[in-house]
Amino acid sequence: MATYSEFLAALVEALGADRVQVGDAVPPRHHTDWSGTAPVPPLALVRPRSTEEVSALLLLCHAHRVPVVPQGGLTGLAGAAVPCAGGVALSLERMNAIEAVDARSATLTVQAGATVQAVQEAALAVGLQFGVDFGARGSAQVGGAVSTNAGGNGVLQYGMVREQVLGLEVVLADGTVLPMLRPMLKNNTGYDLKQCFIGAEGTLGVVTRALLRLRPLPRAKATALVALPDFDAALALLARLQGRFPGALSAFELMWRDFIEASLRWQTLREPFEAPHPFAALIDVGGQDEAGLRDALEEVLGEAMEAGEAVDAAIAQSEAQARALWKIREATAELPANMHPPINFDVSLPQADIGRFAQECRAALSARWPGHLSVFFGHIGDGNLHLSTDASTVNGEEGAVEELVYAQVAAFGGSVSAEHGIGLHKKPYLGASRTPAELAAMRAIKQALDPLHLMNPGKVFDL
Amino acid sequence: MATYSEFLAALVEALGADRVQVGDAVPPRHHTDWSGTAPVPPLALVRPRSTEEVSALLLLCHAHRVPVVPQGGLTGLAGAAVPCAGGVALSLERMNAIEAVDARSATLTVQAGATVQAVQEAALAVGLQFGVDFGARGSAQVGGAVSTNAGGNGVLQYGMVREQVLGLEVVLADGTVLPMLRPMLKNNTGYDLKQCFIGAEGTLGVVTRALLRLRPLPRAKATALVALPDFDAALALLARLQGRFPGALSAFELMWRDFIEASLRWQTLREPFEAPHPFAALIDVGGQDEAGLRDALEEVLGEAMEAGEAVDAAIAQSEAQARALWKIREATAELPANMHPPINFDVSLPQADIGRFAQECRAALSARWPGHLSVFFGHIGDGNLHLSTDASTVNGEEGAVEELVYAQVAAFGGSVSAEHGIGLHKKPYLGASRTPAELAAMRAIKQALDPLHLMNPGKVFDL
Numbered sequence: 001m002a003t004y005s006e007f008l009a010a011l012v013e014a015l016g017a018d019r020v021q022v023g024d025a026v027p028p029r030h031h032t033d034w035s036g037t038a039p040v041p042p043l044a045l046v047r048p049r050s051t052e053e054v055s056a057l058l059l060l061c062h063a064h065r066v067p068v069v070p071q072g073g074l075t076g077l078a079g080a081a082v083p084c085a086g087g088v089a090l091s092l093e094r095m096n097a098i099e100a101v102d103a104r105s106a107t108l109t110v111q112a113g114a115t116v117q118a119v120q121e122a123a124l125a126v127g128l129q130f131g132v133d134f135g136a137r138g139s140a141q142v143g144g145a146v147s148t149n150a151g152g153n154g155v156l157q158y159g160m161v162r163e164q165v166l167g168l169e170v171v172l173a174d175g176t177v178l179p180m181l182r183p184m185l186k187n188n189t190g191y192d193l194k195q196c197f198i199g200a201e202g203t204l205g206v207v208t209r210a211l212l213r214l215r216p217l218p219r220a221k222a223t224a225l226v227a228l229p230d231f232d233a234a235l236a237l238l239a240r241l242q243g244r245f246p247g248a249l250s251a252f253e254l255m256w257r258d259f260i261e262a263s264l265r266w267q268t269l270r271e272p273f274e275a276p277h278p279f280a281a282l283i284d285v286g287g288q289d290e291a292g293l294r295d296a297l298e299e300v301l302g303e304a305m306e307a308g309e310a311v312d313a314a315i316a317q318s319e320a321q322a323r324a325l326w327k328i329r330e331a332t333a334e335l336p337a338n339m340h341p342p343i344n345f346d347v348s349l350p351q352a353d354i355g356r357f358a359q360e361c362r363a364a365l366s367a368r369w370p371g372h373l374s375v376f377f378g379h380i381g382d383g384n385l386h387l388s389t390d391a392s393t394v395n396g397e398e399g400a401v402e403e404l405v406y407a408q409v410a411a412f413g414g415s416v417s418a419e420h421g422i423g424l425h426k427k428p429y430l431g432a433s434r435t436p437a438e439l440a441a442m443r444a445i446k447q448a449l450d451p452l453h454l455m456n457p458g459k460v461f462d463l
Numbered sequence: 464m465a466t467y468s469e470f471l472a473a474l475v476e477a478l479g480a481d482r483v484q485v486g487d488a489v490p491p492r493h494h495t496d497w498s499g500t501a502p503v504p505p506l507a508l509v510r511p512r513s514t515e516e517v518s519a520l521l522l523l524c525h526a527h528r529v530p531v532v533p534q535g536g537l538t539g540l541a542g543a544a545v546p547c548a549g550g551v552a553l554s555l556e557r558m559n560a561i562e563a564v565d566a567r568s569a570t571l572t573v574q575a576g577a578t579v580q581a582v583q584e585a586a587l588a589v590g591l592q593f594g595v596d597f598g599a600r601g602s603a604q605v606g607g608a609v610s611t612n613a614g615g616n617g618v619l620q621y622g623m624v625r626e627q628v629l630g631l632e633v634v635l636a637d638g639t640v641l642p643m644l645r646p647m648l649k650n651n652t653g654y655d656l657k658q659c660f661i662g663a664e665g666t667l668g669v670v671t672r673a674l675l676r677l678r679p680l681p682r683a684k685a686t687a688l689v690a691l692p693d694f695d696a697a698l699a700l701l702a703r704l705q706g707r708f709p710g711a712l713s714a715f716e717l718m719w720r721d722f723i724e725a726s727l728r729w730q731t732l733r734e735p736f737e738a739p740h741p742f743a744a745l746i747d748v749g750g751q752d753e754a755g756l757r758d759a760l761e762e763v764l765g766e767a768m769e770a771g772e773a774v775d776a777a778i779a780q781s782e783a784q785a786r787a788l789w790k791i792r793e794a795t796a797e798l799p800a801n802m803h804p805p806i807n808f809d810v811s812l813p814q815a816d817i818g819r820f821a822q823e824c825r826a827a828l829s830a831r832w833p834g835h836l837s838v839f840f841g842h843i844g845d846g847n848l849h850l851s852t853d854a855s856t857v858n859g860e861e862g863a864v865e866e867l868v869y870a871q872v873a874a875f876g877g878s879v880s881a882e883h884g885i886g887l888h889k890k891p892y893l894g895a896s897r898t899p900a901e902l903a904a905m906r907a908i909k910q911a912l913d914p915l916h917l918m919n920p921g922k923v924f925d926l
Contacts, residue, residue: 104698105814105846106705127706149651157710160649163626176900184811185845186623186881188612188662189889189896190923191905195658199651216709235567242569243590246679246749247620247710286709348647351568382648383568418649426652433652437639441912442654448911449904460653 004086007064008044011088014056021045030071030089034136035079035425036341042069042083047091051169051177051208054090058206059175061088067457068173070202072144073115075136077344078423080148080201080459087457090206092143098122099209106214107166107183112143112207116150119212128214131158135333143207149199151419156381157250158215160419161198167211168194172204173450181211196445201421202456204449218248218286222293223322226301227277227312228254231355234279237309238381241283244300249381251284253329256358256376263331266338272328273312281380282329329377332386339373340392343401347409348383348418358385361408368404369394384418406432422460430461467549470527471507474551477519484508493534493552497599498542498888499804505532505546510554514632514640514671517553521669522638524551530920531636533665535607536578538599540807541886543611543664543922550920553669555606561585562672569677570629570646575606575670579613582675591677594621598796606670612662614882619844620713621678623882624661630674631657635667636913644674659908664884665919667912681711681749685756686785689764690740690775691717694818697742700772701844704746707763712844714747716792719821719839726794729801735791736775744843745792792840795849802836803855806864810872811846811881820875821848827867832857847881869895885923893924 012020021027022044031039043066048054061068067087074081083089092113100109103126110119116130117137123130132145134152144150146168150161158164167181180194197204228234234254241249255263257278264271272280287293294315304310316322335342349357358376365372372393378385387405394401406416410432417426417433430439439461446453446463453463475483484490485507494502506529511517524531530550537544546552555576563572566589573582579593580600586593595608597615607613609631613624621627630644643657660667691697697717704712718726720741727734735743750756757778767773779785798805812820821839828835835856841848850868857864869879873895880889880896893902902924909916909926916926 102815104702149655151649151651155649159626162655163622172904176903178900178904179898180901182876182878182896183813183846184878184881185814186614186618186811186842186847187878187896188614188880188882188884189878189893190885190902191659191667191908192612192625192662193901193904193908195661196654196908198658199655204654216705218709219706239567242679243682244751246681288707348649350646351648352565379649383646384649413645415645415647415650415652417651418647419651421651422653430652433645433650435642437641438643438656439653440639441635441641441656444911445654445656445659445908448907 004043007066010060011044011046011057014060015046015048015053019047019049019053026089029074030091031083033074033076033079033081035077035082035423037079037082037424040083040085042089043086045089045091047094049094051171054171054206054208055175055177057088057090058171058173061454062174062452065452065454067454069456070143070147070206072113072141073136073139075140076144076148076423077420078417078425080421080423080456081144082424084457092141092208095208101126103128105183108212108214109181109209110142110212111209112141114142116140116142116145123214124217127217129217130212131164131215132161142210146198146207146210147200147202148421151379151384153251155379156252157247164213165194165198165210166213168197168207169209170194170197170205170207173452173454181209183211196449199421201423201460203446203460204455220287220290220293222285222287222290222297223316223325224283224297224301225272225314225325225328226281226283226310227273228279228281228309229311230278233309234281234380235351236307237281237304240300240304240309241285244296245285248286250286251282252381253282254378254380255280255282255329259331259375259377260328262338262373262375263328266331266334267327269328272314272325277311282325335388339388339390342388343391343398345387345405346418346420347385347414347416349385349409349412349414351380351383353412354378354380354383354385357408357412357414361387361405364404364408365389365401402429424459427461467506470529473523474507474509474520477523478509478511478516482510482512482516489552492537493554494546496537496539496542496544498540498545498886500542500545500887503546503548505552506549508552508554510557512557514634517634517669517671518638518640520551520553521634521636524917525637525915528915528917530917532919533606533610533669535576535604536599536602538603539607539611539886540883541880541888543884543886543919544607545887547920555604555671558671564589566591568646571675571677572644572672573605573675574672576604579603579605579608586677587680590680592680593675594627594678595624605673609661609670609673610663610665611884614842614847616714618842619715620710627676628657628661628673629676631660631670632672633660633668633670636915636917644672646674659912662884664886664923666909666923667918683750683753683756685748685750685753685760686779686788687746687760687764688735688777688788688791689744689746689773690736691742691744691772692774693741696772697744697843698814699770700744700767703763703767703772704748707759708748711749713749714745715844716745717841717843718743718745718792722794722838722840723791725801725836725838726791729794729797730790732791735777740774745788798851802851802853805851806854806861808850808868809881809883810848810877810879812848812872812875812877814843814846816875817841817843817846817848820871820877824850824868824871827871828852828864831867865892887922890924
């Protein structure tokens with residue numbers, strides 16, 4: 001094995017000095033991500049401009065046995081993009097071109113370093129939409145969204161990022177380029193290799209390019225906030241809406257009372273209904289014309305109120321009113337400023353059990369930490385529950401809170417990560433959602449595609 | 464290695480004599496599938512009744528180094544279920560229980576040997592639908608549909624089988640059971656292993672159980688047959704319909720004139736329009752009420768006619784009329800009886816290029832075999848083109864026709880198999896759609912999950 005200095009000299013020679021920053025020259029923002037993991041300075045930060053440069057870099061790292069940590073927008077919440085000491089941090093930020101938008105086939109080809117928002121805007125420019133949206137859209141990059149199989153607000157209608165990916169270009173640890181970019185919606189020719197890299201958090205290879213599916217843009221949208229008496233009513237209302245607007249319900253965000261109260265307090269908003277209610281659901285539905293859609297929504301919400309599934313409802317009559325209703329849900333952006341700090345969970349459960357899970361979780365937290373502040377909210381339509389607890393209200397016992405919550409998740413047969421991934425942060429709890437046989441099969445695939453264990457080592461699972 | 468007779472004795476002892484048929488006792492229908500591949504009698508046919516029995520069988524085969532070919536409904540068109548000499552044919556037909564249907568979370572748990580039709584019926588019984596449908600529904604089994612990532616008529620709206628699979632139970636070559644059945648729509652906990660087995664045609668393991676996603680059942684449906692002047696008009700009409708009925712367009716089946724003529728002749732049907740037209744598209748759209756939906760469809764087809772995208776249209780006014788329109792498309796069932804025999808293609812292409820591909824393909828066929836009978840049709844919305852040529856009109860030169868067509872597919876950057884898979888039949892052409900690096904990565908995954916190469920050997924690719 002060559003020394004670090006020989007490796008770095010070879011790196012600069014292969015890629016050019018302007019692509020490589022070493023040691024103290026690496027900007028500190030590349031030392032960690034939004035997960036709050038302790039910063040780790042990498043040996044070097046490399047920012048290539050093409051797939052060929054990524055391939056040359058990986059070939060060199062492979063020859064010198066230097067590990068590589070791919071970095072996108074660094075907005076991940078599980079720590080997958082935190083560098084490893086002695087390794088290269090590979091930032092895709094200079095590969096940010098939207099290379100092609102094809103409105104007729106509703107596809108878009110993009111380099112991995114483009115932001116999610118750039119993809120959204122390119123789709124809107126041709127009268128279509130990208131099916132994925134989440135709060136970090138302005139920073140999160142396509143490669144990271146693919147590598148974490150990101151979720152967000154559009155999952156109910158269009159699925160996670162996996163369902164938007166028609167093709168990928170990936171560079172393997174030894175520099176091999178896999179050009180899985182054929183622009184076909186259907187391609188049953190051998191194993192669908194690209195699936196392996198979606199959600200692999202950079203442990204199997206580096207995503208350099210994606211061919212994404214775009215979706216039709218509804219001409220009109222209606223938004224409503226609905227007050228609900230209990231969790232089962234929420235599920236009944238959801239089923240009613242799915243039946244009435246098949247394929248057109250784009251959001252059904254459920255908020256427990258604790259979340260609504262915190263949101264109103266943090267943002268100094270007014271109570272949306274005359275009285276407080278145990279739950280509220282924020283609903284978006286797409287259609288052909290504003291007025292007709294609002295009428296249809298009013299009709300179905302009226303039926304829901306008669307059936308006892310809803311107790312009050314506000315239908316936005318303008319875009320401004322819709323934004324005001326969404327503001328209540330967007331208190332998630334206020335979590336870091338108002339909890340000290342927040343302990344965040346992103347779990348998924350069999351849909352029917354979510355209400356009982358939340359109840360039992362809250363009871364268990366209250367039994368141990370009376371007076372704790374915890375807020376429950378989630379994309380109930382796809383079984384995803386978020387929970388944030390203010391660490392300062394549980395004596396800073398973050399580890400104990402995690403153990404309690406993940407034990408409940410395991411007892412309910414749920415998943416410890418619905419959409420954020422495993423990274424470093426959830427590694428200790430992966431066994432709560434996967435059997436030893438599954439973990440062994442994952443390790444076998446890792447071994448097959450990265451036999452020297454150079455790709456993002458120590459993330460997802462240990463070898 | 465033990466002898467065959469020792470292996471067979473151990474097999475009968477482990478599973479019981481009623482699970483095992485040997486040599487001449489194996490019913491001939493298990494010697495091949497619908498692909499027309501020459502029959503191969505297996506060493507034995509085993510029909511287990513549980514996952515535990517499948518696991519015991521594979522453990523035993525592993526110990527004795529006996530290869531295993533999984534068999535579902537034997538309706539595959541690429542030969543993936545054809546036994547190998549000296550190997551076990553593993554039929555899932557006795558594992559056909561629908562184990563659970565959960566209308567609230569819109570999921571269904573089923574054993575791999577249940578038919579696609581049984582799943583469809585179980586979904587309808589709770590007011591939902593299964594998003595997958597194709598002609599062989601009454602025989603094709605869930606395990607086969609998963610293992611070939613089947614397509615069919617519902618792909619435009621709901622995607623291929625992959626997008627319906629929330630969980631799988633799979634038995635690996637060494638008998639290990641992977642219970643990837645957690646009923647969650649979102650589960651980002653490590654690699655999404657189940658994806659490896661979807662479309663792997665039984666070469667990585669045996670699918671024994673699936674957790675499937677169900678879809679809302681539209682209250683109303685409208686069907687229309689539309690005459691089109693050219694291919695680009697078809698794409699424009701498709702985009703118009705997608706924009707007008709986002710998420711609700713469930714079929715857009717394009718038929719070239721040669722297909723329509725053959726269909727009318729074979730089934731003694733009347734010309735659907737006053738004059739023949741170069742193309743016709745069969746359209747299904749879902750909605751809330753029959754009358755409103757027909758009105759909306761009439762309006763948008765009127766717009767399309769004004770824009771020159773359509774030249775004539777018939778909207779079904781009853782279920783019987785809808786069936787009559789579909790009858791023209793269902794001439795595919797008549798192919799085997801009317802072509803001698805049919806040489807079938809299932810390719811996919813960049814959507815915008817399909818018209819030109821068909822034109823050039825037909826011209827090349829006509830140049831070499833003047834007077835050949837070929838019919839073109841497909842699920843254009845997802846880029847999938849089918850083509851069948853009557854072998855008796857090309858001097859029985861099946862191999863030459865395949866070479867010609869697959870060379871065109873490669874030249875257009877298309878896929879040699881959109882939905883039928885590779886099996887035995889398309890193995891020689893896999894390289895037209897996959898690079899050597901991709902094939903090497905597939906082999907690495909095969910090696911990782913089935914190091915002794917016992918699962919369906921010789922299918923998809925050679926090792």
